[in-house]
Amino acid sequence: MLAKRIDKLSESITMAITALAQELKADGKDILSFSAGEPDFDTPKVIKNAAINAINSGYTKYTAVDGIPALKEAIAAKFKRDNELTYELDQIIVSNGAKHSLFNLFSATIEKGDEVIVPAPYWVTYPELVKYLDGTVVEIPTNDKTEFKITPEQLQNALTPKTKMLILTTPSNPTGAVYSKEELTALAEVLKGTDVLVASDEMYEKLIYDGKFTSAAAVSDDMFKRTITINGLSKSVAMTGWRFGYMAAHHTKIIKAAKKLQSQSTSNINTMTQYTAITGLDGSADKDIEMMRKEFIKRRDEAVKLFNDIDGLSVLKPDGAFYLFVNIQQISNDSMAFAKELLASKGVAVVPGVGFGSEGYFRFSFATGITTIRKGIKRIDEFVQEFKLK
Ligand SMILES: Cc1ncc(COP(=O)(O)O)c(C=O)c1O
Incomplete structure (x- = not known):
């Protein structure tokens, strides 16, 4: 059946x-x-109040599939303020949580024969989705001796002509490891001259305790072009149940493909959450x-x-x-x-x-x-x- x-x-x-x-x-x-x-x-209360206001204002109908412009503008402003990244609105799509963003991204890019590099330990969803889409998971093992981070040599050894994508999670679930700007720059060097995409899952960006957060796309122009940044508010603003996530990519065709897929599956994410998420992103919380x-x-x-x-x-x-x-x-x-x-x-x-x-x-x-x-x-x-x- x-x-x-x-x-x-x-x-x-x-x-x-x-x-x-x-x-x-x-x-x-x-x-x-x-x-x-x-x-x-x-x-946070300020976010709950924004949701109540959205409902009372009648924001309860369908919206554009990829998100209302005001929300996409808030995302673009957040990228500029926090990550020194400039994305136009057609380089951003809003989805039902970061998990959905990843599903859209992988569906739009991975096919049979593609190898996807997944540093281990990994967040459980990555290899499952890659396998589901007929891709091949190439794990790079790490351990506590290397602070659970991959090295440029490991990345170099994992690359083949079939490598489609590298998945980076910083800070990491399950280890909490955070890549420094220098470490990301060294990994970016290895990818230079290849067509490898980087999916950078930055869900825990706001939960940094030591050191400074650097967005993978921000380390060089070359890295910006190959990186798709995934983020959301579930972890940083305690909004797991609201279902809000987003991704941004230099390549508008990836965003367009995700939008097409979303338009035939889930449509826009719930409208009240979209209005509310602006408050989660603009510094109010x-x-x-x-x-x-x-x-x-x-x-x-x-x-x-x-x-x-x-x-x-x-x-x-x-x-x-x-x-x-x-x-x-x-x-x-x-x-x-x-x-x-x-x-x-x-x-x-x-x-x-x-x-x-x-x-x-x-x-x-x-x-x-x-x-x-x-x-x-x-x-x-x-x-x-x-x-x-x-
Ligand atoms: C690394 C990582 N990415 C993405 C997600 C999914 O987040 P969301 O609730 O926005 O779908 C999680 C949730 O556990 C996570 O740990």
């Missing part, structure tokens, strides 16, 4: 853990969850963003210290996003079994590294209150000590 292409998609490995956590919770067990990929903060960022720094610092005090575990201090990618290699090289047992015996849900393409780690989200974080890490410590005795 089903089309064969559906078989190419795997269900997210995190689903197994999440389903188990829900089952245990339903049984009345005390479950602490650190698997969430979304901020625990509420959407900057104070709220700063409040969340400061709180994330406190949690990160305490969680990193607590984990590194546990005999058998180690973790790097991430420069951005709200995840720790904890090394468990002294304890186990089966992160799925580790995560399942941790949940069953201590009621703590984390996501196994294998789901992100890196065995021997787990992802711990600190988008949860500090008391829960302390309690959870204490339980993980107990679990690790018992695990070692087995």
Whole structure:
């Protein structure tokens, strides 16, 4: 009954853990969850008010497929202000979350035989979508010794005449690693003279704790031309449920293709969210963003210290996003079994590294209150000590 292409998609490995956590919770067990990929903060009031105003103003009908001009202007202004990038309105399209932007981008560009370079650990959606579209995933492995970043040599070795695209995520989900301007420039050098596109997923741009954020497209004119920048407000302004994302590309034909696809599938994103997103982009929510960022720094610092005090575990201090990618290699090289047992015996849900393409780690989200974080890490410590005795 089903089309064969559906078989190419795997269900997210995190689903197994999440389903188990829900089952245990339903049984009345005390479950602490650190698997969430979304901020625990509420959407800022200034943004909620903008949505209420949009509804009361009657902005409830269809709009242009790629977004209302006022929103696209706000996106262009944001790119200029924050990233020193100049995009015209026909180089921008608004979609139902950054995930949808990526789906549109990959659908518009990837076909059978194309190789797509995906640094691992990766955000789970990238390889699934590439496979779905008959592309070939070429992983570049990284680890905590190289701060989870690929090197120019690794990139050079991964390039072939079939390479269509490199995916960069900065800051990274699941590691929080952030590429510096120098590191991006060195990667850009390797791509010079090739036709390789770069998809730069900058969803966590506003959640930077150390150092400065640099947009991949901003490092050179050559890089600007080959890069498609993907961003949104889900993580930075706690708007995961509003479904707003966007991409910008020098090549207008990519944007046109995405628009054509969107026009025959989802049409415009919901109209109220479009009016509201302007408020999320124009600086009105900057104070709220700063409040969340400061709180994330406190949690990160305490969680990193607590984990590194546990005999058998180690973790790097991430420069951005709200995840720790904890090394468990002294304890186990089966992160799925580790995560399942941790949940069953201590009621703590984390996501196994294998789901992100890196065995021997787990992802711990600190988008949860500090008391829960302390309690959870204490339980993980107990679990690790018992695990070692087995
Ligand atoms: C790196 C990365 N890109 C994109 C997304 C998707 O964001 P959105 O909610 O805008 O679809 C996520 C969400 O987890 C993410 O972690």
